[in-house]
Amino acid sequence: MNQGKLPRSGLGSLVLIAAVVGGGAAAFAYTAGWFSPGRLTPERMIAALTPPSGPPLGHRRNHAKGICFTGTFEANGNGAELSRARVFAQGHYPALGRFNLGTADPNAVDATVRVRGLGLLITTADGEEWRMAMINPPFFAVSTPQAFHDLLIASGKKDPEAMKAFIQANPEFGPFAAWAKTAPWTGSYAEEPYNGLNSFVFTDAGGGDHTVRWSLLPSAQPIPISQADLEKRGPDYLEQEITERVRTAGPLRWTMVTTVADPGDPTADPSKAWPENRRKVEVGTLIVQRIEPERDGPCRDINFDPAVLPQGIRVSDDPFPAARSSVYRKSYDLRAAEARDYPRTGTAKP
């Protein structure tokens, strides 16, 4: 189209253009991780969570079995000295949540799942949201997201040497294994504490930062039950029990306690509990007023992404909230696309 007009440097210019375009494409591919098969992506974490029988289509990729609740978070005002978040000003705030089991199988038998969880979303009038997802162990199983991935891979292998090798490489798993083996089971979601485990930074009205962890402590008295006895009560006993308990006994309560780290405490490692004598502040009470099945319930649409935080709370040096946020989002994208596999009304799939 412009024959005869190409200057002498035409070839060099073409090479330069090709290099710019090729280099740009290569940089993009590198950024996307296409040259980095070893990078821990949300896809790889979800692949590690997926059981051999296949993904739980239409469900969360972990903590897949659960039941919705709604209620209120009643702030007593004590949290305001730690964080300027509106949710700590004395008052009542709508709460939406989900009791769940730490399994990728939405049809798991309750007595086969050691870890129980609670997802929670508290909304304030200014439209801010605080989302969190807590579990009942007092500390997390591992120190890093990579170690969690490795745990999933090792525990999925039939070879017993795989777990041995994992524990050798990740000795922090020892206390968690001991907890799993020895901590008493209960027969109710209502009798469990739910621990945030990850640390976050609270910023007070004066701009002061406080690194904290939080827990929900049940007002219901835990009644130990053996795993065998729980199994006898049926595969979905926990959901039946919590529904019945709220229906007959009324609202359930948990006290939210925040624990403030001292300088030097392991804020980046949720597998390490902080010393018992750390300052604790009771900031409010979660009141669970209504239970609804997940299929058509209000918690179904919610991703309890722990990085959704109001002003006055932010992530700390703990690497887990970012990793969880990334993986939870991927899980949400997947299950939203699979909604037809988990239809909202009608009978359950055979």
Added chain:
Amino acid sequence: MTSAPHRFALIQRVLHWLMAVCILAMLFIGVGMVSTVAPKYLPLILVHKTIGVILLVLVLIRLALRLHYGAPPLPADLSRPMRFGAKLSHQLLYGLMIVMPLLGLGMLWAAAYPVVLYGGIQIPALLPQSDLMHTLLWNAHVYLGFAFFALVLLHLAAGLFHALIRRDGVFESMSLLPLRDRVTQAK
């Protein structure tokens, strides 16, 4: 030569290059943030959302400026296919600049995520939660994002082609640098 404007207005040129930097950054941040679980995921997604909303505002200003000032004419000797390609690619670029932030916002709304930008600025949701809508918007955002990057590379290649090979003043019409004496192309 001097009768018709042969350059875009300064404000148009400034906006072009500002948005070029932001759009390239957005494409790289977008593809990078969804492929990591590292702590940088959270600042990346915050920046992505914030720049995305800024770009939506900027493209509307830019469109208004384009309608007001117009564009310098393409060189008379440009072949018809190249004219057509130039026109089509610019329409696609404008379309993507407008649509991409809207798809991004829409997919977050349809997933019931609060949209909070840098500095705690909240964008109210204009869509209800919907699995189907989220899936549609999310897929469109992702795949059009790849198409956008391909188009940006093509645009870059075409710009360099005009600057280095054709030397026909098209690149200079958008350049931020002061115009040198326009060289005559025929030798």
